[in-house]
Amino acid sequence: MIVVIASFAIMLSYADWDSREKEAQRVAERVTTRTVSEVEYYHRESTQLAQSLVENQARIEGIYKYFSLSTPDYFYWQLERKTSPYISVSLYENIDDLYVRNDFVTGVAIVLQDYKEVYVSTREKRSGEKIPAEDFKPTANSFAIPVSDPVSDKDLGVIYISLSPDVLHGAIDNTRGHIPMAVTVTSPFETEMFHIGEKVSAERENWFVGVTSHGYQVRVAVPKNFVLTGTLTSSAVIIGLSILFIIILYVTLRQTFSNYQKQVVDLVDSIEVIAQGEEGLRIDTSEKDQELLLIAETTNDMLDRLEKNIHDIYQLELSQKDANMRALQAQINPHFMYNTLEFLRMYAVMQSQDELADIIYEFSSLLRNNISDERETTLKQELEFCRKYSYLCMVRYPKSIAYGFKIAPELEEMRIPKFTLQPLVENYFAHGVDHRRTDNVISIKALKGQGFVEILVEDNGRGMPAEKLASLQEKLAQRSFEHEASYSGERQSIGIVNVHERFVLYFGDRYQISVESAEQEGVRYHITIQDE
Incomplete structure (x- = not known):
């Protein structure tokens, strides 16, 4: 029984580990799918934002003027060029509107072809500034969006849209639940854009990989120590409960078999006494349980029936003797009585007393039956x-x-x-x-x-x-x-x-x-x- 309980505890522990492992894998797959979807969404939004900055000739002209003019000249040019309240040629205004409408954007960088300067703007410094191209380094969490002239389809350069590191946290946390995750997003250039969660070894963990349509790679892993720690905790509880159950079972079985043995000994002793001639003795059923109670009651019933059968046979013998009493009294010399009655019957026949002869015959037959x-x-x-x-x-x-x-x-x-x-x-x-x-x-x-x-x-x-x-x-x-x-x-x-x-x-x-x-x-x- 102890081996069975121990085996059962091991099986429960293994089943718990297997369940946790499979659940972690299912959640990791869902997180991978959800993160790929989020990256696709923000890349699509970033692409639309970048394209909105060059969506018409006026805005393209405003960008080029910003790079070619000094700051005072650029402001002077804006005042002269502003012809419509609906179309803004000011790069400052367009960038500021982009920040206002999109909370997830933390920075914008514009790199034009054949220009040695780069425009860099952040949410904290929205007006931005021009820095030398050799000093520019895109932030890790930014999408590089190539832009072109919508009319001539000429390549204009690249616009970098930087995202807040927290944009993916909400979606990942809602999907992973209580399971810790390590999530990384890598650009097509193999640079790490985001890393969310614990730092884990790339070689030791099992990674789930997803790739967006634009080549961004999402990798998700569940730390192995999470499954192991959870399994060890539940296994400790299972083993503790199993040990407690074994102790309770041992004490219960010991008490049960001790009581059972006592009942069996009493049952055997009672049967031996009855077998030695104490027919009136009956097995005590007050302390018998279950099948031993059934055996004791059945044995007592059998003894009662046996005693009753002996009594009935004795009574039948008495009744039979009682029924034959008068016949026994008439057996002093039955043959003499039969012969005498037969002589009287024949004499009555000879005297033509047929009725008397019939009476004597019937009486003789009756007497024979009584004496039988x-x-x-x-x-x-x-x-x-x-x-x-x-x-x-x-x-x-x-x-x-x-x-x-x-x-x-x-x-x-x-x-x-x-x-x-x-x-x-x-x-x-x-x-x-x-x-x-x-x-x-x-x-x-x-x-x-x-x-x-x-x-x-x-x-x-x-x-x-x-x-x-x-x-x-x-x-x-x-x-x-x-x-x-x-x-x-x-x-x-x-x-x-x-x-x-x-x-x-x-x-x-x-x-x-x-x-x-x-x-x-x-x-x-x-x-x-x-x-x-």
Whole structure:
């Protein structure tokens, strides 16, 4: 991680240097272009000013008179020659007007061909003076403008227009911004006209060069120490921040992994204790974070489900034993009982007592089913068992009780716990039949729905009071059951709650039951089992 951060800091420093270098080059290019444009502009303006001094014969004559006459004679000649208020022949007036109209001009020099004197004027001394030609040296920051007679096109000489050294400063400063620049302007004669900014080595710096249409060369360079100094400053900040970040990261990771290690050790220790037999122990999740918290919670949930499954299996065993209790009580000598019942049935047949023979046969079949050790049965067999039981009960009251059972063909082989529907039928015949009526009836329907199985057990018997119904509904809403570890003989072995418990243990959350009843309006059990 430290190597990554250090590499990142180096990359940032390089990126900063590269960005500064490219930005400096872009600005230098813009300064070069802008300076070339400014030089072109001032050369064009200077050319127009020089040409304005010789734009007509009167002004040309005034210049020549100035060079050929003495000063008093020149003034006298001006007085005689002045014929128009719009055309000035006075060199003094024309030069003064040039200074007034153009702030960037600092000096004017006129060199005529075949004359041994030169006229030199400055903004401070506008009237100027004549000096020997051999003593004249043009100022460095001046444009040499050749002039000619506009009529004959004869070369008259050269006029030097000197510019203020500050004329380029504004344009360059506005373009370069905060980046230092070295800017030089060189004339076609390779003399340096302007130098703006720092003094830099011509060999060590990378110069951007631009040339005007008249041969003036503009050279721009950014001092290398500017980019290097700026990069070193930003690099120092980046490195400092990186070191600070590394320290913070180290302290944070040290604290994090120390806490993480503590959580892992606690998790492993807890699992080892549980593996040694402490099934009731759970992993402490109060000090666990993120994935370790997820592992701890998942492990605790798994242990809870495992404990519940063990408990459910134990309860299923108890319920199965409870359902077989009466059968176990009848197993003292089952073969003797079957043989005796078969003897009685055959005797009834011999005596032409067919109805009695049928009753004995159904009772014998019912007894065999009760004594059987099977824990599961098919839905068809369970309904057949209910039919036999209902038939035996109906024999006592043949004119007041009826029953009916219906099962969808595709549900006949469906596996369910044994003795789960018969208790509901038995409960009806024990408590629901109203012997004052002749239309007592119970029905069971097993139907296949879309993704579920529906079992309806309905009767029109006495029903149950609201208090008893509410108590029963509360018990049927429970999904977990608590029983004593030792079997209690006083506990009711077969009943509605027993049926509910065994269905829950067998089908789990796929099973649901509801009950509806009112006094003298019968009872309706609605059982649904979702498909797997």
